[in-house]
Amino acid sequence: MTDQTTSDDASVASSPATYCGFVALIGAPNAGKSTLLNALVGAKVAIVTHKVQTTRSRITGIAMEGDTQLVFIDTPGIFQPRRRLDRAMVSAAWRGAEDAETVVLIVDARKGLTDDVSRIIDGLRAGGGKAILALNKIDTVKRDMLLALSQELFETGVFSDVFMISALTGDGVADLKAHLAEMAPAGPFMYPEDQVADITMRMLAAEVTREKVYLRLHDELPYAITVETEKWEERKDGSVRIEQVIHVQRDSQKGMVIGKGGAMLKTLGSMAREELEAMLECRVHLFLHVRVTERWAEDRGRYSDMGLDYVD
Numbered sequence: 344m345t346d347q348t349t350s351d352d353a354s355v356a357s358s359p360a361t362y363c364g365f366v367a368l369i370g371a372p373n374a375g376k377s378t379l380l381n382a383l384v385g386a387k388v389a390i391v392t393h394k395v396q397t398t399r400s401r402i403t404g405i406a407m408e409g410d411t412q413l414v415f416i417d418t419p420g421i422f423q424p425r426r427r428l429d430r431a432m433v434s435a436a437w438r439g440a441e442d443a444e445t446v447v448l449i450v451d452a453r454k455g456l457t458d459d460v461s462r463i464i465d466g467l468r469a470g471g472g473k474a475i476l477a478l479n480k481i482d483t484v485k486r487d488m489l490l491a492l493s494q495e496l497f498e499t500g501v502f503s504d505v506f507m508i509s510a511l512t513g514d515g516v517a518d519l520k521a522h523l524a525e526m527a528p529a530g531p532f533m534y535p536e537d538q539v540a541d542i543t544m545r546m547l548a549a550e551v552t553r554e555k556v557y558l559r560l561h562d563e564l565p566y567a568i569t570v571e572t573e574k575w576e577e578r579k580d581g582s583v584r585i586e587q588v589i590h591v592q593r594d595s596q597k598g599m600v601i602g603k604g605g606a607m608l609k610t611l612g613s614m615a616r617e618e619l620e621a622m623l624e625c626r627v628h629l630f631l632h633v634r635v636t637e638r639w640a641e642d643r644g645r646y647s648d649m650g651l652d653y654v655d
């Protein structure tokens with residue numbers, strides 16, 4: 344495709360058209376937003392665990408589809424806020440939705456039209472725009488139930504299109520991606536083509552370690568921890584030295600993260616290091632410290648570190 348411009352402006356006339364669209368993935372906690380983001384981008388950019396509300400920051404994934412660049416905003420789950428941290432997450436999620444040209448609401452087909460989903464639909468209706476519905480986890484439900492649910496949701500009037508997908512198996516994801524590319528307006532790419540995530544490597548590295556802590560200690564430490572990368576040093580031999588702090592709220596939690604004779608911390612460290620080495624394609628020296636930072640969830644400074652606003 345060529346731009347229709349005056350014929351004497353050869354450089355513009357001959358430059359290939361590019362398209363760039365911003366897409367917000369929204370949904371109730373655990374609907375599968377991070378899994379879908381990873382499937383769309385084809386690289387691990389958002390952590391996925393089976394715990395709800397693990398996404399704390401707005402992480403942007405970038406995908407290419409032909410001459411179109413799709414910039415994804417993975418928002419924290421939109422749900423009924425209770426604690427202050429919850430409220431900050433909800434407002435970040437809506438802010439993400441407002442920044443985007445296209446909103447995809449991901450609904451867990453197994454759970455259907457829950458109160459959380461109704462609330463989000465009300466929010467979309469109030470916003471006035473149309474969203475795309477992605478009915479996710481179709482690998483877990485029967486077809487007739489799926490059709491009834493998609494009908495019920497479509498009748499709310501807030502959706503322009505419905506896609507049935509499984510973010511986990513990849514079923515339907517390519518169709519959804521192709522559709523998102525078609526919706527993207529003409530414009531220059533916002534990021535270099537090979538860039539998959541515009542979050543800093545420090546944050547991504549912290550997310551990797553946090554994921555490991557959640558995976559190993561989810562029963563004991565529901566939401567009590569956060570991870571910060573304090574130092575990042577690239578060495579002459581091509582390796583990277585990373586120092587991170589795992590913040591916990593109480594001494595008893597510190598003990599759990601460290602484990603008997605330091606065994607747990609050692610396991611967490613080697614799990615995180617392996618993944619970081621694969622991601623960075625170099626040797627990683629990872630040093631983990633555990634620190635009791637009481638009431639970190641109320642700490643204003645940490646909110647901005649996570650890309651969140653402090654909401655009173």
Ligand SMILES: Nc1nc2c(ncn2[C@@H]2O[C@H](COP(=O)(O)OP(=O)(O)OP(=O)(O)O)[C@@H](O)[C@H]2O)c(=O)[nH]1
Nearest residue numbers: 373374375376377378395396398420480509510511
């Ligand atoms: N069976 C099945 N499970 C899925 C699918 N998509 C996601 N899951 C699982 O659902 C759980 C939640 O997925 P996430 O991607 O972390 O969900 P999220 O919406 O980002 O969650 P929050 O960060 O809490 O907002 C994980 O255990 C996923 O493996 C799917 O298509 N099929």
